[in-house]
Amino acid sequence: MPDATPPNLLGLAPAALAGYCAGHGEKPFRARQLSQWLHQRLEDDVDRMTDLGKAFRATLATHARIAAPDVIRDSTASDGTRKWLLDAGNGNAVEAVYIPEDDRGTLCISSQAGCALDCAFCSTGKQGFNRNLATAEIVGQLWHANRTLLADGVTAPWVEAGRAPITNVVMMGMGEPLVNFDNVVAALQLFLDDNAYGLSRRRVTLSTSGIVPMIDRLAAEAPVALAVSLHAPNDALRDRLVPINRVHPLASLMDACRRYLPHAPRDFVTFEYVMLDGVNDAPEHAAQLVELTRDVPCKFNLIPFNAFPGSEFRVSPRERIASFRKQLQDAGYTATIRKTRGDDIDAACGQLAGQVQDRTKRRLATRIVAAGAP
Ligand code: SF4
CATH class of the missing domain: 1.10.150.530 (DNA polymerase; domain 1)
Incomplete structure (x- = not known):
């Protein structure tokens, strides 16, 4: 039976x-x-x-059953970026985004339906939080993407005949992955396992807003490449832009990065920094960043802000982003400016909107975060 x-x-x-x-x-x-x-x-x-x-x-x-999330919508942008809107039940949906580049195929994966952390500039955060994704729903995104791209006969220089087209995974979609720790770690173990997806740890990146105790656990249980959504160079500004900073302020976050590095597959942490016009993009902010990260081996990825309906921010002018980058480079840092991909299907960073219902749970989650957990 x-x-x-x-x-x-x-x-x-x-x-x-x-x-x-x-x-x-x-x-x-x-x-x-x-x-x-x-x-x-x-x-x-x-x-x-x-x-x-x-x-x-x-x-x-x-x-047993074998089931990836159902696809609600499948859209491909003019630059080849492809986004799947996936059913997460009860009116909720999450997104997975395939980004083909010259030498790799990257899949950006979601870990939660919505997000409770409510970063001020984030489209996902503004939608509220519904629930953690199960491991099968996280892994199912990679399973579905590989399967669909193979069935479509996708061709690219890095795709060997019959082999999986996804060569890199970034946990940067909807949600804060370290809040859904156990399910995310189980998924990471499958991404890395030779009898499953067999990706090297260098090709799997987890991006966190800075859940300090969980960064230590990640180092012990699945030390993949680490990216940190920094977005501000001082506590006063980061408290406003990334509210989890009130629980885990910058000094403790930098300490966690230093502790993580001996376990990491790369010898640096990537700091992501969204460029917000008149908010965090002044020369003194760049100078503070240099001071803050002086003894943390790192690279910066500057992300031009993608405006979304109702957002209170604008993207920094192109020249200001360039001069901010130059200031970091002059201080000896590698700093890149993220190319905007998939604009015409809202697949760019911070635009992973999905659909989130039942916002009562968001308020509960916010109280949990404010109380100092996880
Ligand atoms: S930036 Fe990340 S942690 Fe912050 S609200 Fe958005 S999804 Fe959540």
Whole structure:
């Protein structure tokens, strides 16, 4: 008899999948085979997993499911950026964005339906928070993107015949990934596992607004490349732009970055800095950034602000962004200006809007954050 809610195999990290197989009397090598079917051959029909054995396939058909989030909308921009709006249930939706570049295919993945942290310049934050995504919903974004792009016969210089087109993952979509820590770490383990997606730690980046205790846990449990949404060079301004700063101020965030680096696959942290006209883009702000990060090996990624309906900010003028960058470069830093991609489908940074219902939960989450957790 089928289980009422059988486990979604896309959400089982390697150890959990091994435990599931053992629980059904299967040897460890079966878990590796099954993982390869799921995450490398991107198969969702157990009857096609021909080397698993008939009895085990019958077990899977009854006691498991394989399901990525349903696609609500699929749009492709003129520059090749492709965005999937994915159903997160109860009127909520999240977004995953594929960004093809010269030498890589990057997928930007969401970790929550909405976000409770309410950064002042962020379209997602303005929508409120509904819930954490399950591991299967996080992994399902990569599974779906690879599967769809392969089925569409996508061609690019980095795509080997029949191989997955996504070479890099960035956890920079909707949500603060370190607030959904356990589910995100399980997903990261699958991204890195040789029997699943097999990405190197250098090719997986997690972006956080600065949940300090969880940065330490990430170092211990899944130390991928780290990006920090900095956006302000002093506590007074960051308290306003990134409210979690009131819980984890800049000094403790810089300490956490220093502690993370010995575990990181790269020898620097990336600081993201959205350029807001007349707010954080003055020469004294650049000077404060240099002072703040003096002993943190880092690179800066300057992000021209993408305005959204109702936002109170404007993007800094192009010349001011260039001179801000030059000031950082003159101080010895690598500083890049993020290219805006997918403008015509609202897939640029800070425009991952999705759909979020039930904002009562946002107020609850905000109180939790204000109380000092997570
Ligand atoms: S910038 Fe990130 S942490 Fe801040 S509200 Fe937006 S999604 Fe949340």
